[in-house]
Amino acid sequence: MLKVVIVILMLALIASLGSGFYFLMTDQGDKNKRRTLHSLGVRLALAIGLAAVIVYGIATGQLGHRNPWDVGPEPDASQQSISE
Numbered sequence: 001m002l003k004v005v006i007v008i009l010m011l012a013l014i015a016s017l018g019s020g021f022y023f024l025m026t027d028q029g030d031k032n033k034r035r036t037l038h039s040l041g042v043r044l045a046l047a048i049g050l051a052a053v054i055v056y057g058i059a060t061g062q063l064g065h066r067n068p069w070d071v072g073p074e075p076d077a078s079q080q081s082i083s084e
Contacts, residue, residue, distance in 0.1 A: 002053065002056075002057045002062050002063065003063075005053055006050065006053055006054065006057075009046055009049060009050040009053065010050065012046050013043060013046050013047060013050065016039055016042050016043040016046060017043060019039050020036055020039035020040060020043065023035040023036045023039055024036045
């Protein structure tokens with residue numbers, strides 16, 4: 001569930017970036033239109049939300065590295081001699 005929220009927030013960030021670019025190109029020189037500024041604010045809020053969700057996921061253990069090439073921490077030398 002947490003990964004779905006992260007993907008949705010990332011897609012929303014990309015959509016906000018695209019809308020900001022569109023507003024920047026269409027509102028050139030018009031000082032009364034602040035749509036680009038509002039798009040930046042939305043993008044900033046989405047980025048903070050995404051960072052908060054990722055920190056929450058790591059803190060609760062729902063997110064982590066589960067790579068097949070990462071065997072995890074190696075045991076200490078004292079633990080190896082006991083187990084052998």
